[in-house]
Amino acid sequence: MDELKFPESFAWGAATAAYQIEGGWDTDGKGLNVWDTFTHQGGDRVLKNHTGDVACGSYTLWEEDLKCIKQLGLTHYRFSLSWSRLLPDGTTGFINQKGVEYYNKLIDSLLAMNVTPLVTLYHFDMPQALEDQGGWSSEKTADVFEQYAKFCFSTFGDRVKLWITVNEPAMVAKLGYEQAIFAPGKKETGFGAYRSAHNMIKAHAKAWHMYNTFFKEKQKGLVSIALDSDWAEPLDPNSDGDKEACDRYQQFRLNWFANPIFIDGDYPAVMKSEISRNSKEEGLMTSRLPEFTDEEKKIIKGTADFFCLNYYTSRNVRPLSTKPSGPSYNSDTGAEGIKDPNWPEAGVEWLAVVPWGLRKLLAYIKNTFGDPDIYITENGFAQSDPPVLQDVQRWGYFEETLTEVLKAIKQDGVKLKGYFVWSLLDNFEWNSGYNVRFGLFHVDFNQPNLPRTPYYSAIEYAKVVKENGLISK
Numbered sequence: 064m065d066e067l068k069f070p071e072s073f074a075w076g077a078a079t080a081a082y083q084i085e086g087g088w089d090t091d092g093k094g095l096n097v098w099d100t101f102t103h104q105g106g107d108r109v110l111k112n113h114t115g116d117v118a119c120g121s122y123t124l125w126e127e128d129l130k131c132i133k134q135l136g137l138t139h140y141r142f143s144l145s146w147s148r149l150l151p152d153g154t155t156g157f158i159n160q161k162g163v164e165y166y167n168k169l170i171d172s173l174l175a176m177n178v179t180p181l182v183t184l185y186h187f188d189m190p191q192a193l194e195d196q197g198g199w200s201s202e203k204t205a206d207v208f209e210q211y212a213k214f215c216f217s218t219f220g221d222r223v224k225l226w227i228t229v230n231e232p233a234m235v236a237k238l239g240y241e242q243a244i245f246a247p248g249k250k251e252t253g254f255g256a257y258r259s260a261h262n263m264i265k266a267h268a269k270a271w272h273m274y275n276t277f278f279k280e281k282q283k284g285l286v287s288i289a290l291d292s293d294w295a296e297p298l299d300p301n302s303d304g305d306k307e308a309c310d311r312y313q314q315f316r317l318n319w320f321a322n323p324i325f326i327d328g329d330y331p332a333v334m335k336s337e338i339s340r341n342s343k344e345e346g347l348m349t350s351r352l353p354e355f356t357d358e359e360k361k362i363i364k365g366t367a368d369f370f371c372l373n374y375y376t377s378r379n380v381r382p383l384s385t386k387p388s389g390p391s392y393n394s395d396t397g398a399e400g401i402k403d404p405n406w407p408e409a410g411v412e413w414l415a416v417v418p419w420g421l422r423k424l425l426a427y428i429k430n431t432f433g434d435p436d437i438y439i440t441e442n443g444f445a446q447s448d449p450p451v452l453q454d455v456q457r458w459g460y461f462e463e464t465l466t467e468v469l470k471a472i473k474q475d476g477v478k479l480k481g482y483f484v485w486s487l488l489d490n491f492e493w494n495s496g497y498n499v500r501f502g503l504f505h506v507d508f509n510q511p512n513l514p515r516t517p518y519y520s521a522i523e524y525a526k527v528v529k530e531n532g533l534i535s536k
């Protein structure tokens with residue numbers, strides 16, 4: 064059944080991130096990172112005060128993870144490097160050889176199994192020593208990140224050919240530096256998100272240039288950044304107000320990063336005008352949105368070799384019903400996303416299941432950002448605790464999603480190169496701790512050896528991977 068097949072050499076993957084799976088938080092010379100600090104502060108920052116101290120134990124149980132990957136028959140595996148495991152204080156002043164050995168073993172074993180690694184340099188876990196000097200609030204961190212990237216390219220780049228610099232900068236900026244929901248727990252409303260995003264964009268661009276200038280010719284790899292986005296529809300398609308709000312919702316999230324990196328080195332026009340107008344009204348002399356110089360715009364433009372999209376859900380959008388008092392990212396956006404009550408929820412309140420939203424978003428990316436090669440670097444559905452191993456309904460969501468993905472490729476001509484399930488394993492789901500389970504494999508966190516057991520979804524996903532296509536019914 065050819066119409067159910069994916070293109071040849073399509074990348075089938077699953078994804079994880081260091082802090083969410085590794086554990087070994089203080090083992091073998093690893094330095095502290097912001098999530099170690101944040102979770103150890105307790106105070107219900109995370110549900111039940113769970114921490115990533117042990118997580119899935121992948122620092123020692125990585126061979127168990129490889130077995131899961133093998134069982135799925137994946138062609139690709141996406142994981143992240145723990146910055147402070149490699150460079151305990153974040154700088155190349157001291158290199159933790161044990162950390163290097165750990166990732167060398169993992170990368171070599173993946174390649175021996177014919178699995179291509181897709182490696183993220185930074186997935187939310189800033190070394191605490193750098194955070195103490197401002198973290199992403201400081202421009203200097205972009206330079207330190209460039210050196211970290213150089214170190215990773217020179218250490219692992221002989222074998223790693225697909226790189227992601229930063230995972231979901233919008234989440235880090237908003238939740239980490241504006242709303243104090245994520246580590247490092249900073250609350251600099253109206254400023255923090257924009258400032259940290261500005262520095263992450265610079266950091267990304269520096270790392271891309273570092274690769275392009277010094278490594279690309281020899282190593283022949285590709286570098287990108289992973290951007291998260293909902294699909295957004297105007298709540299009332301006939302309302303101009305809803306249409307404008309919907310556009311702002313999109314521009315302030317995906318295009319905030321994709322516009323500078325894929326289009327012109329600068330922020331979307333509507334972000335610049337809204338934030339500047341609000342800043343003026345607040346009596347400020349300059350906009351709360353920092354500006355890139357012309358030189359910086361040139362450096363930032365075109366710094367991605369492919370497009371990495373993390374997609375989970377969609378929203379219907381209308382203007383904010385009540386404007387928050389005081390300046391903030393939310394009041395600048397002036398839009399609110401609403402879930403359609405008919406959309407099912409998957410394991411966690413924010414995750415409304417909207418497979419067709421992904422198809423629309425892929426077409427939007429194709430048409431807006433120059434028809435790039437795209438990888439869906441995360442997509443998934445959760446179960447709340449306690450989960451069922453026979454997660455038949457959840458697999459149904461995956462099937463519906465893959466059907467839409469196939470339409471995007473075949474009917475819309477999207478150059479989609481791969482799809483990664485979030486996640487390989489149940490893991491530390493940030494503020495939700497271990498209560499929200501995204502894994503293809505169940506992890507029993509109550510047993511010391513943290514056994515992995517495939518869900519029904521894993522068994523079915525393995526069939527799709529093997530067929531390189533959906534299974535006809």
Ligand code: BGC
Nearest residue numbers: 080230231234291373485492
């Ligand atoms: C993140 C993952 C996270 C997942 C589910 C993404 O925002 O990159 O780390 O676990 O979503 O919430």
